[in-house]
Amino acid sequence: MKTLTTLCLSLLFAATTFAQTEPGTFSLLPKVGLNLSSLTKSKFEVDTRTGFCGGLELNYQLNKSFSLTLGALYSLQGCKQTDKDHKTTVKIEYLNVPVLFNFHITNGLVAKVGVQPGLVLSDRIHQERKGVSGDMCFRDYVRSLPEYKNTNMRDYDIAIPIGLSYEFSNIVLDARYCPGLVSLFDHWDLTNKNYTFQFTVGYKFEL
Incomplete structure (x- = not known):
C-alpha cells in the first residue's frame, strides 16, 4: 500500500511538472496536429472534415503571468458534403499567422486569445458521383x-x-477554436466563413 501511494504521488508530481519560462526570454515551439474544420451555414449546408496542421510558434515571456506568441502554421481546412450518391470535399490550404496574448493561469495551464490572418495557398474541390470522380x-x-x-x-x-494549452516536461498540448471573420466569397448570397477546431502537440525549446 505504501509503495502504491508513493507511486501515485510520484505520478502526480510528474504530471504537474512544467518548464518555468523566465520573464524577458524567448522559446520556440515546433508543433503538429489535427484540424476539424467546416464552414458556417449559408445557402449550402456542409459537414466537418479533418485536416493536418503544423508549424512553428515563437513565444516571448513578458512576466510570470503573461506572454506573447507569433506563429506560422500550415493548415488544411475546408468542408465536405455527402448526399445519397454524391460526395464533395473542399480542401483549402492556408498559411496562418496567429498572434496570441497568453495568460498563465497556473502551473502549465495557459489561456490564449488573439488574431490570426491567413493566406490561401491552394483551393481544390473533389467530387464523386456514381463511381466517377474528379478534381x-x-x-x-x-x-x-x-x-x-x-x-x-x-x-x-x-x-x-481562442484556446487553452497545457505544458509538462516541455511538451505542450494545445486546443483552439478559430472562428473566421470574413466570408470566403464576395457574393452577397455566399456568406460562408471558416471555423476550425485545432488540436496540436509540440515541444518547447528555450532560446
Whole structure:
C-alpha cells in the first residue's frame, strides 16, 4: 500500500511538472496536429472534415503571468458534403499567422486569445458521383455556376483563435477554436466563413 501511494504521488508530481519560462526570454515551439474544420451555414449546408496542421510558434515571456506568441502554421481546412450518391470535399490550404496574448493561469495551464490572418495557398474541390470522380479549383467550380459566374474567392482569411494549452516536461498540448471573420466569397448570397477546431502537440525549446 505504501509503495502504491508513493507511486501515485510520484505520478502526480510528474504530471504537474512544467518548464518555468523566465520573464524577458524567448522559446520556440515546433508543433503538429489535427484540424476539424467546416464552414458556417449559408445557402449550402456542409459537414466537418479533418485536416493536418503544423508549424512553428515563437513565444516571448513578458512576466510570470503573461506572454506573447507569433506563429506560422500550415493548415488544411475546408468542408465536405455527402448526399445519397454524391460526395464533395473542399480542401483549402492556408498559411496562418496567429498572434496570441497568453495568460498563465497556473502551473502549465495557459489561456490564449488573439488574431490570426491567413493566406490561401491552394483551393481544390473533389467530387464523386456514381463511381466517377474528379478534381478542380474550388473558385473555378463556384464561378462555373451561372448564378455565381462573377464571384471571386478571397485570397485571405482572418480568424480569432481562442484556446487553452497545457505544458509538462516541455511538451505542450494545445486546443483552439478559430472562428473566421470574413466570408470566403464576395457574393452577397455566399456568406460562408471558416471555423476550425485545432488540436496540436509540440515541444518547447528555450532560446
